[in-house]
Amino acid sequence: MKLFKQKPLTAYEAIYEAQKIAFAPLIFQAARSLRELGILAELEKAGKAGIHAQPIADQLKLSLYGVETLLESGLSSGIVENGAEEGSYALSKVGHYLLHDKMTRINMDYNHAVCYQGMYYLDEAIRTEKPAGLRVFGEQWETLYQALPHLPEAVQKSWYAFDHFYSDSAYPQALRLIMDREPKPRSLIDIGTNVARFTVMAAGFERELQITLVDLPDQLQNAIANVAAAGFSDRVTPLAIDLLDPANQFPKGIDIYWLSQFLSCFGHKEIVSILARVAQAMAENSRCYILETCWDRQQHEASSYALVNTSLYFTAMASGNSKMYDSRELLACIDEAGLKCIKITDGLGLSHSLFECVPKQSCLVLR
């Protein structure tokens, strides 16, 4: 599929499109306010007949000025339509999805709470290859991952909702695929475990499985607490390390090296360094599984759109050099690290691909 194909536009249409971009940050906030203040819900109640601004203002105890201003903006951006009665407003199909679609709500909340203020520093982030926008949460952090356990609650809530919404959708299928081997995998290392959601699922799926959890020291405390709450502490060993330090190695000979939504947190060179350490630690029968959302492997253009624009979060807020990768770049990293990708399974969950890798030196044995 050729992505983001442009339709031929007249000059008038192109300048209109350019205005949509020029006003996009304001329209984003207007759309959020329409949702958050309850105006979209009032429009929905009124149905196709529509409703005037005054009864909405009365019902929500807002000024007529404020409600009208937001409705007019909504009309211009296609969230709101003209109602049947002259001067009334109705909810459009786009407005319906802004109000009810879980993915849209999670993306919007995340872009507002985590990204919006910091995106102001995108130019600087691109120039310096540092997450310049992270300063909105304090000057002391080098990456968002060090900051994450210390961010304000509302920011953490939106970050986790975004992260979990996508990875949770792929975990059940991915788990069955990686465990479906003979001899049965007996050990797994969850690299970048975050709050240990995959570990808890894997430990519940296979009672014999011994799991090592890897993450940054502060983040790992949440993971350890969640594993304990699930009753799996006896089979789970935490390992607090910073994988940006090339001296930090992985335990050797583990059956499954699992990296989910993890490599997208790093730049090309760092990915190669991490994967090379995985390759060095792997035994002949070990497998390395990488679960990622690659924008070039999506079934729907809307997914690719969301992914390439999520990269901007990685630039301005997360690390300054990471992104949602194109699978060709990920495969190049895998190759440079001394691994060989022997299978890619697409279409897991909402948008994930699973890359199954072995050390290059074991390929002769596999053949």
Ligand SMILES: C[S@@+](CC[C@H](N)C(=O)[O-])C[C@H]1O[C@@H](n2cnc3c(N)ncnc32)[C@H](O)[C@@H]1O
């Ligand atoms: C995007 S989350 C992925 C979480 C989870 N694996 C999933 O599938 O949703 C990335 C995780 O990698 C961890 N991480 C980021 N940089 C790290 C580093 N330098 N060393 C170790 N862990 C790191 C973060 O703390 C975070 O928990």
